[in-house]
Amino acid sequence: xxxxxxxxxxxxxxxxxxxxxxxxxxxxxxxxxxxxxxxxxxxxxxxxxxxxxxxxxxxxxxxxxxxxxxxxxxxxxxxxxxxxxxxxxxxxxxxxxxxxxxxxxxxxxxxxxxxxxxxxx
Amino acid sequence: xxxxxxxxxxxxxxxxxxxxxxxxxxxxxxxxxxxxxxxxxxxxxxxxxxxxxxxxxxxxxxxxxxxxxxxxxxxxxxxxxxxxxxxxxxxxxxxxxxxxxxxxxxxxxxxxxxxxxxxxxxxxxxxxxxxxxxxxxxxxxxxxxxxxxxxxxxxxxxxxxxxxxxxxxxxxxxxxxxxxxxxxxxxxxxxxxxxxxxxxxxxxxxxxxxxxxxxxxxxxxxxxxxxxxxxxxxxxxxxxxxxxxxxxxxxxxxxxxxxxxxxxxxxxxxxxxxxxxxxxxxxxxxxxxxxxxxxxxxxxxxxxxxxxxxxxxxxxxxxxxxxxxxxxxxxxxxxxxxxxxxxxxxxxxxxxxxxxxxxxxxxxxxxxxxxxxxxxxxxxxxxxxxxxxxxxxxxxxxxxxxxxxxxxxxxxxxxxxxxxxxxxxxxxxxxxxxxxxxxxxxxxxxxxxxxxxxxxxxxxxxxxxxxxxxx
Numbered sequence: 001x002x003x004x005x006x007x008x009x010x011x012x013x014x015x016x017x018x019x020x021x022x023x024x025x026x027x028x029x030x031x032x033x034x035x036x037x038x039x040x041x042x043x044x045x046x047x048x049x050x051x052x053x054x055x056x057x058x059x060x061x062x063x064x065x066x067x068x069x070x071x072x073x074x075x076x077x078x079x080x081x082x083x084x085x086x087x088x089x090x091x092x093x094x095x096x097x098x099x100x101x102x103x104x105x106x107x108x109x110x111x112x113x114x115x116x117x118x119x120x121x
Numbered sequence: 122x123x124x125x126x127x128x129x130x131x132x133x134x135x136x137x138x139x140x141x142x143x144x145x146x147x148x149x150x151x152x153x154x155x156x157x158x159x160x161x162x163x164x165x166x167x168x169x170x171x172x173x174x175x176x177x178x179x180x181x182x183x184x185x186x187x188x189x190x191x192x193x194x195x196x197x198x199x200x201x202x203x204x205x206x207x208x209x210x211x212x213x214x215x216x217x218x219x220x221x222x223x224x225x226x227x228x229x230x231x232x233x234x235x236x237x238x239x240x241x242x243x244x245x246x247x248x249x250x251x252x253x254x255x256x257x258x259x260x261x262x263x264x265x266x267x268x269x270x271x272x273x274x275x276x277x278x279x280x281x282x283x284x285x286x287x288x289x290x291x292x293x294x295x296x297x298x299x300x301x302x303x304x305x306x307x308x309x310x311x312x313x314x315x316x317x318x319x320x321x322x323x324x325x326x327x328x329x330x331x332x333x334x335x336x337x338x339x340x341x342x343x344x345x346x347x348x349x350x351x352x353x354x355x356x357x358x359x360x361x362x363x364x365x366x367x368x369x370x371x372x373x374x375x376x377x378x379x380x381x382x383x384x385x386x387x388x389x390x391x392x393x394x395x396x397x398x399x400x401x402x403x404x405x406x407x408x409x410x411x412x413x414x415x416x417x418x419x420x421x422x423x424x425x426x427x428x429x430x431x432x433x434x435x436x437x438x439x440x441x442x443x444x445x446x447x448x449x450x451x452x453x454x455x456x457x458x459x460x461x462x463x464x465x466x467x468x469x470x471x472x473x474x475x476x477x478x479x480x481x482x483x484x485x486x487x488x489x490x491x492x493x494x495x496x497x498x499x500x501x502x503x504x505x506x507x508x509x510x511x512x513x514x515x516x517x518x519x520x521x522x523x524x525x526x527x528x529x530x531x532x533x534x535x536x537x538x539x540x541x542x543x544x545x546x547x548x549x550x551x552x553x554x555x556x557x558x559x560x561x562x563x564x565x566x567x568x569x570x571x572x573x574x575x576x577x578x579x580x581x582x583x584x585x586x587x588x589x590x591x592x
Binding site: 053056057058060 | 341458
């Protein structure tokens with residue numbers, strides 16, 4: 001146990017959130033000091049109930065909901081701070097707000113400079 | 122001085138020449154408007170199919186117009202003339218006369234031909250929406266040629282050309298009334314809608330459209346935006362279709378020309394009221410049926426309303442036009458459900474409900490809502506029943522045109538089936554007609570594209586080819 005944030009390791013915070021909360025999440029990440037992120041449009045299923053779609057009155061079930069996946073790798077900023085910031089920004093209280101995962105990252109390299117490890121992030 | 126000059130100028134004008142010139146310019150302008158229905162159909166149909174079949178829809182629409190005009194020039198227009206000759210008493214068979222339009226180097230004969238052509242291509246292009254997503258392109262091209270060479274031209278020959286159903290044809294002459302279909306609610310739209318229904322039946326439903334119990338399964342189209350925009354493009358072109366058929370803008374006589382404002386006004390008003398009532402009725406019916414007002418049904422109802430009044434616009438009172446449009450709009454959803462749930466026919470774009478039945482209903486009911494100069498004044502317009510004979514003529518006309526279209530379309534699809542085969546294979550259908558019939562992707566970025574000069578990676582284990590690589 002050291003005093004370094006993330007025990008000196010790299011962590012990836014991967015969050016799946018509502019698309020219309022992306023702006024708030026980006027703002028919160030910037031305020032936490034972890035502005036770098038990758039965003040992907042994804043669809044998935046969780047606790048949000050299935051929706052009914054219809055075409056010419058014929059119904060079909062939509063149980064995969066549109067979400068955005070935000071990935072943010074941190075070194076100096078504690079992953080827990082990032083998790084809290086995202087959770088705070090993305091919450092509405094309704095089913096379908098999403099989930100946040102924290103994963104260990106084995107290594108990192110910055111393509112432009114060739115810096116590795118903590119310095120790459 | 123100036124007045125004197127103007128006076129001299131006026132004296133040199135022949136009212137007949139002025140009226141003729143203005144009328145033909147009007148006809149050309151409305152033809153261009155009617156041509157604009159082609160992008161309307163392209164968008165309407167594209168939006169209602171899946172992304173993998175859009176290129177095929179576009180290809181079919183372009184073929185309908187381009188190949189269709191060529192066929193209509195070398196053959197279709199003559200077939201129309203021949204059918205008119207053969208189905209009217211007292212007209213001599215004149216093969217060269219029927220082809221006379223080809224040598225119309227003086228006068229405006231070629232403008233007249235073009236006026237006919239834009240209507241013919243509208244009829245042809247309706248069919249493609251019904252058979253979308255599974256029909257072989259080659260077979261479709263054959264059917265499109267049959268539509269523009271024979272099936273549609275024969276109908277104009279029987280009606281507008283002065284044949285069978287017109288006042289001078291065998292049936293019209295016997296009953297002493299001519300069949301009323303002003304701009305082609307049946308001649309153009311019912312022909313297209315019925316041909317589409319027959320074609321969709323013969324080609325069979327798309328894979329997955331009905332489950333093992335015969336219950337319909339939805340196959341949503343890829344863009345309601347395109348479908349609704351296409352509808353509005355069509356409505357814009359429709360003003361050319363209906364108002365343009367009122368081809369006489371100026372009438373010449375007695376050293377003066379008179380503007381035909383009353384006739385044009387009735388046509389444009391009934392077109393607009395029919396369109397509006399059709400959309401509103403479909404919106405209400407869809408809200409009742411499905412719980413919420415549905416934009417696609419509203420769009421279909423708008424078109425059904427237009428189809429219903431297309432034959433009736435100069436012949437009916439304004440409230441008659443409104444009722445006809447509303448009736449067709451209200452019926453579009455139940456009619457589509459009947460085609461799918463009872464007939465088990467996969468009419469992808471609902472062309473029977475929008476063009477077929479709406480055209481028949483609107484045209485049959487013309488005498489019921491007939492405008493009569495000096496008739497009973499109701500809501501500012503003068504009404505008079507068009508007569509039982511006229512009503513009978515309308516029913517006979519719809520039956521004759523309908524029977525001809527169903528039989529001939531069935532023959533055309535049968536021949537196409539024998540010669541080309543009607544359907545693509547199951548694998549091709551699943552991959553989509555864009556890739557298998559045309560080798561293209563309309564939305565390449567949906568399907569992760571390869572880089573410009575990069576290597577091609579095979580996922581079957583055979584490795585990487587192309588590009589530079591080290592082993």
